[in-house]
Amino acid sequence: MxxxxxxxxxxxxxxxxxxxxxxxxxxxxxxxxxxxxxxxxxxxxxxxxxxxxxxxxxxxxxxxxxxxxxxxxxxxxxxxxxxxxxxxxxxxxxxxxxxxxxxxxxxxxxxxxxxxxxxxxxxxxxxxxxxxxxxxxxxxxxxxxxxxxxxxxxxxxxxxxxxxxxxxxxxxxxxxxxxxxxxxxxxxxxxxxxxxxxxxxxxxxxxxxxxxxxxxxxxxxTSALAEQAKVVEQEIEKLIEFIQNPETQHGAPGPIGEEEIEKIKKSLSLQTKLPKSAMEKIEKLFQEVKQNIAKASELKKELDQWNVYKEYEDMFLDLFKKPKDKEERTHN
Structure with a gap:
């Protein structure tokens, strides 16, 4: 060893x-x-x-x-x-x-x-x-x-x-x-x-x-950490509300679907994994890539650095789709 x-x-x-x-x-x-x-x-x-x-x-x-x-x-x-x-x-x-x-x-x-x-x-x-x-x-x-x-x-x-x-x-x-x-x-x-x-x-x-x-x-x-704590608390409350009171969601009774619970968990994971400054930088890079696709490699590097590419993969791949492809994907 x-x-x-x-x-x-x-x-x-x-x-x-x-x-x-x-x-x-x-x-x-x-x-x-x-x-x-x-x-x-x-x-x-x-x-x-x-x-x-x-x-x-x-x-x-x-x-x-x-x-x-x-x-x-x-x-x-x-x-x-x-x-x-x-x-x-x-x-x-x-x-x-x-x-x-x-x-x-x-x-x-x-x-x-x-x-x-x-x-x-x-x-x-x-x-x-x-x-x-x-x-x-x-x-x-x-x-x-x-x-x-x-x-x-x-x-x-x-x-x-x-x-x-x-x-x-x-x-x-x-x-x-x-x-x-x-x-x-x-x-x-x-x-x-x-x-x-x-x-x-x-x-x-x-x-x-x-x-x-x-x-x-x-x-x-400690303000940035306090902000993360506040966001996580709010996301946990949403998840608890979904689980305890499913009939209040979407105006219809019945349990919340697994897909929506996973979305909340995913959102919670991102909030805790990324500091606010990193999230803001990633959002800014997404906007820049929409205007200049050559910056996609810089965005990919940032996502890999924070180990969050998987969470943003759909959004990232959408940047390379033509408008027609995006429309077809939306309706499928």
Missing amino acids: KIYLSLTKKPRLKKTIMICVWPGMGEVAFKLGVYLRDKLKMEEFASLEAPELFPPTGIWIQNTIIQLPKSGAGKFYFYKNKNAANDIILFISDAQPLLEHAYDYCKRILSLGKELGVKRILTFAAMPQAIDHATTPEVWFSVTHKKIIEELEALKIGLKLLAAGQVSGLNGLLLGIAKESGFEGICLLGEIPLFTIQIENPKSSLSLLTKLTQILKINVD
């Missing part, structure tokens, strides 16, 4: 805290990490690859050709915090490795952290609870050392201590290995409704990010 670590530069940092995120339930950790990276304009300085730990489970078909997907790429970023004592390293991976080899994988991450003077590790996780989707999620915490409990409670920011439980996957496992390796660790857990564990939950990510900014004393504009 080979794990490759590549450094493009070695930043000089002070009292560094490392934040590590992987995809998980509700994507609360991953979404928070990506949002934080973008808003703080963090600089990439290293990458971690371990191909054997991320075997493909399917294929991609692009331009009619089958290809194996590339996943598991981990990137390290840094941020020099001018407003507080601690600089930040952020590690983001787009997938979780095979757990039977996760120990060595985590040790490699921690070895770089130790080399750069990291003393404390932070991770995030989702905490499914019997709460309503409109409820503001509470944030719980678990730590590796008792002294950190006193430190966090002294902040008086509304964190709730988790006395017992389990954090599955790398977002939890890393902290156990970190403690064994001499690091301090904190896991912040954001509540999510039990019935939404399979969709992204920006509302929980927002609650976690709010607490994180208070802990690290950093300023992050």
